[in-house]
Amino acid sequence: MKKPEVMLLELQELEVIIRDARSQDYQKIFPLPDSALKQLQERRDALCKELERVLGVDTVDEFRRLWKRYGKGIVIPAGGEICTNCFNVLPTALEPDPRTGLYRCPSCSVFLYMAEEGA
Amino acid sequence: MLENLIQEDRMRMDMKARTKDEALEELVDVLNLPEDKKEILLVTLRKREAIGSTGVGQGIAIPHSRSLVVDRLEVVVGRSREGVDFDAIDGKPVHLFFLIVAPPHDGSTGYLLTLGHIANLARKLARRKDWMDISEAAAFREYLIQLAKEEA
Numbered sequence: 226m227k228k229p230e231v232m233l234l235e236l237q238e239l240e241v242i243i244r245d246a247r248s249q250d251y252q253k254i255f256p257l258p259d260s261a262l263k264q265l266q267e268r269r270d271a272l273c274k275e276l277e278r279v280l281g282v283d284t285v286d287e288f289r290r291l292w293k294r295y296g297k298g299i300v301i302p303a304g305g306e307i308c309t310n311c312f313n314v315l316p317t318a319l320e321p322d323p324r325t326g327l328y329r330c331p332s333c334s335v336f337l338y339m340a341e342e343g344a
Numbered sequence: 345m346l347e348n349l350i351q352e353d354r355m356r357m358d359m360k361a362r363t364k365d366e367a368l369e370e371l372v373d374v375l376n377l378p379e380d381k382k383e384i385l386l387v388t389l390r391k392r393e394a395i396g397s398t399g400v401g402q403g404i405a406i407p408h409s410r411s412l413v414v415d416r417l418e419v420v421v422g423r424s425r426e427g428v429d430f431d432a433i434d435g436k437p438v439h440l441f442f443l444i445v446a447p448p449h450d451g452s453t454g455y456l457l458t459l460g461h462i463a464n465l466a467r468k469l470a471r472r473k474d475w476m477d478i479s480e481a482a483a484f485r486e487y488l489i490q491l492a493k494e495e496a
Contacts, residue, residue, distance in 0.1 A: 235387060268391070301412065302412065
């Protein structure tokens with residue numbers, strides 16, 4: 226089974242595709258039929274349901290609230306010492322939420338994705 | 345604009361892929377991402393392809409997505425002599441790919457602007473086939489940049 230933060234990341238990426246697909250600028254370049262947008266929204270809704278089952282309704286509601294508030298990356302890599310959303314310093318001993326196992330920025334609450342080290 | 349985005353180390357002149365999945369993977373490989381990030385990006389690109397192929401016809405495809413796995417706008421150019429079955433809108437195999445990936449928090453219009461520039465370039469490329477004769481990445485890059493500057 227996928228890690229919850231990876232599922233949240235996939236939800237974010239779907240939200241981004243939907244946002245772009247709705248924009249007029251994008252439609253001028255890659256016109257998409259309404260059915261395609263509907264298909265994306267159905268995928269997003271299905272993923273939300275799965276996440277509600279795995280993480281609880283509150284966490285998914287929190288995702289929606291943050292997405293509405295910031296409208297950009299709210300599941301972000303936590304590779305450095307600073308949150309790339311609010312630019313506040315992250316505590317060195319950051320603890321995950323005991324209910325969900327997810328890491329959050331203590332200042333702005335965005336979800337932190339613990340990416341593997343690499344290139 | 346494209347001078348800064350199309351770089352030789354982001355070009356593959358002789359792609360081996362024969363299927364859509366293989367082509368996406370070969371293009372994403374160029375970005376040298378860690379395995380988990382690569383997989384996340386591939387999932388996102390496949391989701392985008394699932395709602396409509398980015399194979400725009402005349403042998404050209406522009407797979408694209410925003411994704412957290414990159415921290416800046418990236419363009420990868422790939423060419424396949426054999427051609428790839430990419431479900432293009434005209435049903436023809438794709439020989440030239442422009443993979444475009446940008447972070448979700450790319451607040452500027454850079455991503456959409458780049459998509460627009462590449463789509464324009466694709467329209468010009470569609471009218472000619474001499475780009476199949478160029479072997480070297482440097483020469484191909486120069487060809488693309490000059491073509492992009494030409495009036496439509």
